[in-house]
Amino acid sequence: MKVLLYAEAKRLLSRSGIGIALKHQMEALKRVNVDFTLAIDDDYDLAHINTVGPGARFVANSCRSKNIPIIWHVHTTAEDIRNSFLLSNIYSKYAKFALRKIYSKADFLVFPTRYTMNIVRKYGVKVEGEVVSNGVDTQFFKKNEEKARQFRRKYGLTGPIVLCVALPFKRKGIHDFVDVAKRLSQCHFVWIGSKGLASLLPRDVREILRNPPSNVLFPGFMPQEELVGAYSAADVFFFPSYEENEGIVVLEALSCECPVLVRDIPVYEDWLQDGVNCLKGKTNTDFEKAIEKLISDKNFANELGKMARKVALERDLTIIGEKLKRIYEEVLEKHGKKDE
Known part of the structure; x- marks a missing residue:
């Protein structure tokens, strides 16, 4: 065959x-x-x-x-x-x-x-x-503290990190990501994703990429080796996408035991459980509260990460x-x- x-x-x-x-x-x-x-x-x-x-x-x-x-x-x-x-x-x-x-x-x-x-x-x-x-390759996407330190050093990140990995589309929730970042100025918000298609994006999205808030970073595309460091360093993987067919980056974050926060949309209903292996939210206020909880309650965040890894291992x-x-x-x- x-x-x-x-x-x-x-x-x-x-x-x-x-x-x-x-x-x-x-x-x-x-x-x-x-x-x-x-x-x-x-x-x-x-x-x-x-x-x-x-x-x-x-x-x-x-x-x-x-x-x-x-x-x-x-x-x-x-x-x-x-x-x-x-x-x-x-x-x-x-x-x-x-x-x-x-x-x-x-x-x-x-x-x-x-x-x-x-x-x-x-x-x-x-x-x-x-x-x-x-x-997802669960052996490759595995929590790595050394790569996490390298990621923090490279971008000069000393406070809590809220991460997203996606093309900078409106559908992916980029406006909500930035709005929540403005509410949580004590955190670093990092959106990793290729900006090569910028000329095809609407004007308001291009403006966000050109002039982000001071605590928001758009480093562009990142090779997978470095992505492991990003997932390992992040306190929260915040994925506010409005529409997905699965979300490979969600699987990668789960595999790296990074606490995951997603929008409560139907695609996750039968495999991600709110409060068990992820957190879900519907509004930016929900997201703000969930991020604050994950940053302040490390025991809860760590347990969520361990359960997340189990979801990845099944895939x-x-x-x-x-x-x-x-x-x-x-x-x-x-x-x-x-x-x-």
């Missing part, structure tokens, strides 16, 4: 959730000894597609003509297109119709969460599918690799192709 792992514009997407998900798939398949290729002109038995652009549609049509089964990984919904880049809200109005047509080309769908599955089912997509987390890449391998084998069998 040889699998094509496909994502178009890999260089552009390398710093996005889809790009990281592709890397996770590669590592997961290596761990369970599944042969894969990234080259569309290679020979392969099954295609695992991660994007929805013209390249992905070309690959799907090519596979259909060659009787090669297609698994489509649902990373994109109309809902998570909104409030991202310029004109994204206009595009999102038409996206669900295009996505319904695209995902219906698949033989099998992989959803990162039950929430995403329910959304796509409402589009009218009836293709068989299964929920499989994007996963380790080895487990994800085993699930993907089983799905590949079942799809090949149903397609009349035996695993060789």
